[in-house]
Amino acid sequence: MAAIKTTANRGYDIIGDIHGCAHTLERLLEQMGYRKISGIYQHPRRQAIFIGDIIDRGPRIRESLHLVRDMVEHGAARMVMGNHEYNALGYCTRARPGSGKKFLREHNARHNRLIKETLEQFHAYPHEWNEFLEWFYTIPLFIEEEDFRVVHACWDQTLIDQFRERQKGACIDEDFLHASSAIESFAGQVMDTLLRGTDLRLPDGMSITGRDGYVREFFRTKFWADDPRTYADVVFQPDPLPRPVAKMPIGEEERKQLLSYPQDLLPVFVGHYWMDGAPAPLKNNVACIDYSAVKYGKLAAYRFDGEKALSADKFVWVDVDRPEQPDYPTSEDSVAR
Template identity: 80%
Template sequence: MAVHKKTASRGYDIIGDVHGCAHTLVRLLDQMGYRKINGVYEHPRRQAIFIGDIVDRGPRIRESLHLVRDMVEHGSARMVMGNHEYNALGYCTRAPAGSGKKWLREHNPRHDRLIRETLDQFEHYPQEWNEFLEWFYTIPLFIEEDHFRVVHACWDNDLIEKFKAAQGGACIDEDFLQASSALESFAGQVMDTLLRGTDLKLPEGLAITGKDGYVRQFFRTKFWADNPKTYQDVVFQPDPLPPEVSSRVLTAEEHAQLLSYSSTELPVFVGHYWMDGRPEPIAPNVACIDYSAVKYGKLVAYRMDDERELSRDKFVYVDVERPEQGSDPYSEDSVAR
């Protein structure tokens, strides 16, 4: 009984996409009252929950992974899988014989670029990298507590319930990873939806060129939109839709593709979406805590207690500082080796 009471009253600090910004993560943990004890950050009363995407892009990926894994193994943190951890597993896992490809995730210029910093920083630590890849299989796709939920990009009740029934829990194994390389499969739909979000296809002949230079025929959509009428009501991504597209009225077929997350559902936390500005809820029970840390935005956390309606006042964050000739011990200024 006492154990149940302790768990129910524990506070949680849900932390956004780190992407190798280890020094900034230390600053955020310090600000929230976490202290390094016997080499591991912990809080006397609270537990951190990382939203995924610890790897790729940033200058201290290896350091970040060690810090987070140490906290998880110590019990002072938990983590859900991000699409970048999933991508790393696919990129580093050989495809089955006879599949017509060498790797589950194709080694093309775009995929090479996305994982380059991670592989470079582990170049002299191949055994460590293999151990982290194995560890990724122990990271759940989602967390559901009595009063809140955590997933990297999208909470889809139907897919999650089917996944739990099929897998007997919240983690994938290599068989599921292999199956997920076929996007149209159940496994492919689970990984794409939960870790990348939902989308709609643009009208024929239209495409968006994102800030990353990647040309897309789809746009990312809200999974919580309430009675949307137009594309503008459902779009949720850093790159805006052209005005002539955003005013387009949703068809009945497009409506049927959209998810719904009722205002009566538990609060849910996501990362993934490269927000900017001052952190605040995007719905009374939905918060995105990815504020583009690795692009010199903010590394953000939400301090969750027992509330059912999320509050702007519960966000905490640190600004990511630009490099200053290595003089700032907390600047993201060098590559960990």
């Protein structure tokens, strides 16, 4: 593998959630000056960093995985794990005897639907799929360089420091995967927080039904909010809170559950959150790169060159249009959230 250069010598292009949109990824790479050399997309002066969630939902998951893995293995890219890669490991890993479960991730209707396209597209290539599952163990949960950080959903410094100490690095192993199936465990908290984000329980036993039909008693929250006062100040998800709830003040107990990401910390890049509109930083040192590509939004990237204050003019993107349609029939819910 090629040696990784520092930002002083090399720029980085952080690329959002792909979800099987391989044709769109190729368009974005080519727009940024990457060219195929011996079948691998490469740039003479820059390195791509994928934010995770290469799989599930989209029409060309297998092609996307091959493209990304080839780039990573040849030093043209790096990648952090997304919750969908983690979910796939759990879904395909048998639970240990005595656990009361067959698989680490339950094979229920919702989980079956989320991984449906991935398993269908690898149906004729089972050995490849098993190799990719093994490869997922080599993907770090986070990247931290001298002047930037990358994680799929949330940078929690305390959990990351504890994880580094216990795992002696940034990757999980099969023992950690098994341990993480208990959400209340340390391993469960690491995977849920870093790969899915932080949340708060809705008040008074309330629940909300998202656009995906899933009923939730929690809502996703910002890990970077500065001095939030109401629920509206911290909510960060596509489905809005009911207006009366959004106006409610945050209590002291809830405030203790929130994270912060002060302005003087390194710029951090996340995906995961299904943004829309014109790409722009969330604050001077926080940027989300996920702009809903698989829902015919944008496949976006941030071209980072060591700046301390992130800027909207460093985002590039391609709009995802109908040519990303599959070459074969797929389920009608393949692009549902």
